[in-house]
Amino acid sequence: MADSLDLNLLRVFDALIQTGSVTAAAEQLHLSPPATSRALGRLRRAMGDEIMVRAGRGLVPTPFAQRAAHTVRRLLEEVSQLGVDGQGTDPTKWRRNFAIRINDALVPLLAPAILARVREQALGITVRFVAEGNESPDALRDGTIDLDIGVPDPVLPDLQTQRLFRDHYVAVFAAHSSLARIGSLTVDDICAFPHVSASRRGRTRGPIDAALQEQGRSRKVIASVPSMTAAAILALEDDLIVPMPSLLARHLIARGLPLCQSALPFDVPPLDIAVQWHQRLDTDRPTQWLRALIQTAVPETPARGRLAAGGP
Numbered sequence: 001m002a003d004s005l006d007l008n009l010l011r012v013f014d015a016l017i018q019t020g021s022v023t024a025a026a027e028q029l030h031l032s033p034p035a036t037s038r039a040l041g042r043l044r045r046a047m048g049d050e051i052m053v054r055a056g057r058g059l060v061p062t063p064f065a066q067r068a069a070h071t072v073r074r075l076l077e078e079v080s081q082l083g084v085d086g087q088g089t090d091p092t093k094w095r096r097n098f099a100i101r102i103n104d105a106l107v108p109l110l111a112p113a114i115l116a117r118v119r120e121q122a123l124g125i126t127v128r129f130v131a132e133g134n135e136s137p138d139a140l141r142d143g144t145i146d147l148d149i150g151v152p153d154p155v156l157p158d159l160q161t162q163r164l165f166r167d168h169y170v171a172v173f174a175a176h177s178s179l180a181r182i183g184s185l186t187v188d189d190i191c192a193f194p195h196v197s198a199s200r201r202g203r204t205r206g207p208i209d210a211a212l213q214e215q216g217r218s219r220k221v222i223a224s225v226p227s228m229t230a231a232a233i234l235a236l237e238d239d240l241i242v243p244m245p246s247l248l249a250r251h252l253i254a255r256g257l258p259l260c261q262s263a264l265p266f267d268v269p270p271l272d273i274a275v276q277w278h279q280r281l282d283t284d285r286p287t288q289w290l291r292a293l294i295q296t297a298v299p300e301t302p303a304r305g306r307l308a309a310g311g312p
Contacts, residue, residue: 091122105228113297198231
């Protein structure tokens with residue numbers, strides 16, 4: 001099997017796993033669909049497995065392909081770091097696929113600027129944003145994802161961490177609601193009006209509740225939704241409070257959503273947002289380039305800076 005495989009076939013394998021489509025894989029690799037289809041045939045013969053099988057209008061990997069995917073990704077990364085992948089130092093000549101795990105509240109803030117810069121500087125780079133779900137650092141270790149953007153994991157010796165910015169929660173509500181006429185909310189207002197919580201795990205309690213509890217107070221959470229985007233849509237309804245990061249609130253309001261925000265009338269722990277990666281990618285040129293690009297995409301805020309490598 002190994003004698004029948006080459007680096008280009010492994011790239012085709014990786015692209016097929018990522019896209020689930022011969023056509024999409026061909027576009028990603030700058031090949032024609034017939035050439036990609038022929039490469040899939042060669043992969044099947046070399047590996048003695050179907051690799052990808054039809055499921056509806058797309059393709060899904062076989063159990064063997066799923067098991068092999070992480071190994072192939074690691075091999076491609078190691079080859080690129082050896083410098084035999086022809087990358088050089090010119091981003092316009094790079095052909096690379098990146099998977100970035102990112103909190104959904106950060107996608108509207110960072111993704112447009114990241115993609116705009118990729119289009120300007122490196123059209124051969126493909127960025128795949130992956131939703132949070134399993135926050136295990138193992139995904140960074142085994143190459144399932146390349147970068148992780150969000151609240152960083154605790155200190156781990158094999159992960160590197162670079163701080164992006166610090167944010168804080170605010171109360172967001174519809175511009176036409178009675179809450180907007182109040183303006184700056186008091187603790188009584190926070191407790192009197194119903195809240196919507198954004199939580200992938202369906203949680204209805206968090207740091208805001210802990211802060212209220214210290215004052216002998218509580219709020220009423222009437223619903224929990226799985227994403228901050230869904231919560232922002234619900235914030236458009238009458239007299240609902242949706243706590244969300246201030247930079248996201250500012251971003252949505254600046255783009256015309258009829259929302260208002262108010263500072264919370266009590267202290268809540270800040271949100272330190274960082275990018276993390278495994279140490280094996282520390283000196284990889286395309287990854288270094290992407291990390292620097294992400295830094296330039298961060299919205300202006302006074303609390304930007306760098307965390308020590310490996311630090312929280």
